């Protein structure tokens with residue numbers, strides 16, 4: 104699936120992703136319910152919440168849907184199916200469903216592992232505070248007030 108079709112997803116990323124690898128299969132189950140299931144995989148770059156630098160990670164979503172309309176509603180489905188709304192032509196638009204699944208699979212907070220994070224690396228490499236900052240004790244002001 105071309106990543107350019109997934110604009111909402113792209114807006115959440117640090118940089119545009121590659122195209123999404125999608126596998127889908129369509130069938131009818133033993134209750135005669137039409138369904139489809141599949142998975143979507145893409146490697147994305149998110150902005151690290153600590154250092155702001157890009158953080159690469161794989162995102163995978165697995166899903167299983169059955170189409171619904173006015174006659175067959177979500178309440179008629181066994182709970183292991185998500186409901187995929189059919190449009191007025193009786194079609195299910197797959198791109199937005201897969202895009203939703205990928206967005207839900209993104210981590211709420213993206214952060215490098217501490218040893219990989221630019222902030223921690225800076226702290227170790229350039230960790231020497233200027234002498235002034237080192238000497239200033241935040242409680243110094245309080246001590247003066249006491250006097």
Ligand SMILES: [Zn+2]
Nearest residue numbers: 151154215220
């Ligand atoms: Zn980071």
